Amino acid sequence: MKNLQMRFAALLLILCMIGASLAGCGQPTPTLSPAQPTSPDSSISSVSQTDSSPASDTRLFTDSLGRDVEIPADIQKFAPSGSLAQLVLYGLAPDRMVGWTSKPTDAMAQYFDAKYINLPTFGTFYGKNADLNVEALIAANPQVVIDVGEVKANMKESLDALQQQIGIPVVFVEAKLETMGDAYRTLGELLNLPEDAKKLADYCDNTITDAKKYAAAIPQEKRVKVYYGEGKTGLQTNPKGSFHAEVIELVGGSNVADIPITSGAGGNEISMEQLLLWTPDVIILGPNSIYQSIGKDALWQDLTAVQQKKYFEIPNGPYNWMGRPPAVNRIIGVKWLGNLLYPEQFKYNMADEVKTFYKLFYHYELTDEQSKELMANSTFAKQ
Structure with missing residues (x-):
C-alpha cells in the first residue's frame, strides 16, 4: 500500500511538471537554474520566487568577502551588526534601520531626530563584545543584517555561522577611512539608494583627495x-x-x-x-x-x-x-x-x-x- 501511494504521488508530480511546461500551470519557471552559472560581474540575480509573486523577489549580492548572499530584492528594513555599521548606515537610510546595536546616550541623543531614539536595542552581533539579544532582533524583523568595517581574520566563517544561527541574510561591506566613498556606493546599490549614497560618497572622496593633496605639499x-x-x-x-x-x-x-x-x-x-x-x-x-x-x-x-x-x-x-x-x-x-x-x-x-x-x-x-x-x-x- 505504501509503495502504491508513493507511485501515485510521483505520477501526480510528473503530470504537474508536464502541464506547467505546456500550459503555464499558473507558476513561472525561474529565469536561472542551478546548471546555468551567472556572470561573476552580476550582483543581482533572479534566484527564487514565491507563490504570491510572478517575479523573483530575491537577488544575489556578492559582499566584500566574496560571499554570495541571497537577499530581498527590495530592502526596506535592515539591522546594523555593530556600532560602526550603525553609524555608517544611519547616514544613508535611518528610516530603514530597525534598531540600535547600542542606544545613543543622553549626551548623544541631542544630535538625532527624536523619532529614532526609541528604536529597539538588540546588541552587537559578533566579536569580543557580542551581546546580541536574538529575541529583540526577531521582534524588530529586519530583512537583512549589514556589517560594515575592516576585514578581520576568519570573518567569512563568522558571518556564515551568524547567518545560519539567526536565519537572516548577513552581508559585509568593507569600509576603510580612505575607501568610505566606495563603501557608500556599495551600500547605495544594496539598498537601491544610489543618488542618496552618491552625495555621501562624493563628500568622503573629496575630503580624502584634498587631504592627500595638502599633506603631500x-x-x-x-x-x-x-x-x-x-x-x-x-x-x-x-x-x-x-x-x-x-x-x-x-x-x-x-x-x-x-x-x-x-x-x-x-x-x-x-x-x-x-x-x-x-x-x-x-x-x-x-x-x-x-x-x-x-x-x-x-x-x-x-x-x-x-x-x-x-x-x-x-x-x-x-x-x-x-x-x-x-x-x-x-x-x-x-x-x-x-x-x-x-x-x-x-x-x-x-x-x-x-x-x-x-x-x-x-x-x-x-x-x-x-x-x-x-x-x-x-x-x-x-x-
Missing part, C-alpha cells in the same frame, strides 16, 4: 609631531598604524607613538618618561581624559607642547571625531585636524564644515552655538 622637516592621549592619565595612546589614529598620518602629521600596537580597545599604555623623549609639538586628547587639568599638572609641565598651550581636546558629539568608533565620523576629523595642524594648507571654515557634515551624515541641523560648543576646546587651549 608639506615638507618632511615641517611635519608636526603629534601625541594622541586618552584615559584618565592621558597616557594611553593610539600608535601609528592604529585605526583610531589614521587621521594623523593622512593629514600630514607625524604620530610620535611609532611603536607596536598592543591588543585591546584602550590603546597602548606608556610612561611619562617615554612621552618626554618623544617631544611632541602638539597634543590631542580624547574626550573624558585630562584636558581640563593638563595645564596645571606638574607631570606634564616639562613638555613644550603644554608650556606653549598646544594641547587640544578632540571634538565629541555624537561620536569622537578621531575614530571611536573608526567610522565615517573620522571624515570630519580629517578636516578638523588638518585645519588645526596646517591652517595654511587646510583652509576650511570649520564652523561651516561641521554644519554641512552633520546635515549630511546625521540629518541634523546644528545651531551656531552647538557648532562652537563642539569645538570649544579644539582650536587653542584656553589661557
Whole structure:
C-alpha cells in the first residue's frame, strides 16, 4: 500500500511538471537554474520566487568577502551588526534601520531626530563584545543584517555561522577611512539608494583627495609631531598604524607613538618618561581624559607642547571625531585636524564644515552655538 501511494504521488508530480511546461500551470519557471552559472560581474540575480509573486523577489549580492548572499530584492528594513555599521548606515537610510546595536546616550541623543531614539536595542552581533539579544532582533524583523568595517581574520566563517544561527541574510561591506566613498556606493546599490549614497560618497572622496593633496605639499622637516592621549592619565595612546589614529598620518602629521600596537580597545599604555623623549609639538586628547587639568599638572609641565598651550581636546558629539568608533565620523576629523595642524594648507571654515557634515551624515541641523560648543576646546587651549 505504501509503495502504491508513493507511485501515485510521483505520477501526480510528473503530470504537474508536464502541464506547467505546456500550459503555464499558473507558476513561472525561474529565469536561472542551478546548471546555468551567472556572470561573476552580476550582483543581482533572479534566484527564487514565491507563490504570491510572478517575479523573483530575491537577488544575489556578492559582499566584500566574496560571499554570495541571497537577499530581498527590495530592502526596506535592515539591522546594523555593530556600532560602526550603525553609524555608517544611519547616514544613508535611518528610516530603514530597525534598531540600535547600542542606544545613543543622553549626551548623544541631542544630535538625532527624536523619532529614532526609541528604536529597539538588540546588541552587537559578533566579536569580543557580542551581546546580541536574538529575541529583540526577531521582534524588530529586519530583512537583512549589514556589517560594515575592516576585514578581520576568519570573518567569512563568522558571518556564515551568524547567518545560519539567526536565519537572516548577513552581508559585509568593507569600509576603510580612505575607501568610505566606495563603501557608500556599495551600500547605495544594496539598498537601491544610489543618488542618496552618491552625495555621501562624493563628500568622503573629496575630503580624502584634498587631504592627500595638502599633506603631500608639506615638507618632511615641517611635519608636526603629534601625541594622541586618552584615559584618565592621558597616557594611553593610539600608535601609528592604529585605526583610531589614521587621521594623523593622512593629514600630514607625524604620530610620535611609532611603536607596536598592543591588543585591546584602550590603546597602548606608556610612561611619562617615554612621552618626554618623544617631544611632541602638539597634543590631542580624547574626550573624558585630562584636558581640563593638563595645564596645571606638574607631570606634564616639562613638555613644550603644554608650556606653549598646544594641547587640544578632540571634538565629541555624537561620536569622537578621531575614530571611536573608526567610522565615517573620522571624515570630519580629517578636516578638523588638518585645519588645526596646517591652517595654511587646510583652509576650511570649520564652523561651516561641521554644519554641512552633520546635515549630511546625521540629518541634523546644528545651531551656531552647538557648532562652537563642539569645538570649544579644539582650536587653542584656553589661557
